[in-house]
Amino acid sequence: MPALFNHTIIASRDRTVSAEFYRSILEADEAPAWGPFSNLSLAGGVMLQFAEPPVEIQMQHYAFLVDEAHFDRAYQQLVSTGVEHWADPQMTRPGETNTEHGGRGVYFKDPSGHALELITKPYF
Template sequence: MSVELNHTIVHARDNRASAEFFAELLGLEITTEWGPFVAVALGNGVTLDFATVPGGDITPQHYAFLVSEEVFDAAYAKIVHRGIPHQADPHGERPGEINHHDGGRGVYFPDPAGHFLELLTVPYGGWPAEAPGN
């Protein structure tokens, strides 16, 4: 068997609020809720299991998601409509913009717990020559 990521735990101040923010923004569904976890399934079978951290002390993490052009358009429209601060780069030097790395589009923005989220339509380095869509 090959090695695949099955799930990861994402710390939150409010597990339900963070899961709902993420699921609604990207058009995903909350799949299960058990114990301290509210899970959101990604398209490749991986789940993000949101867990409330007692006391709310969260070390911000970076989560990058490869999305289709259609998902990017819908999510970016929601980011702008909601006034979520966003930028084209991880250092915030291009606020209110998106980037066009490798012929795609990308954007960075915070989630409710303060994690750094990134959406990109083309992986860094571009698509391999034999990849679909090239």
């Protein structure tokens, strides 16, 4: 069996706030919480777990592939809620999206400072 991505833990300042932010943007399903985790379920059985570590949080980058309609809804939500966003990972093109790799993309940060990316076409 080839390896499949199953889950990751996303360090959060407030696990509940972070999980709700991702749930809303990604239109993800809530999954049962346990122990120190607030959980979400994505397509393909992938779980995102949010926890509050007792250490300084280092920024990570998470990219999510969505369809065009989902991108439109998520982008409208970013704009309407005032979430700062960029067309590029260097954050030199604020308030824009990109059309690279044959689709659309946007970069923004989650409530804990992680860099998120939504794309409508995979890079390969």
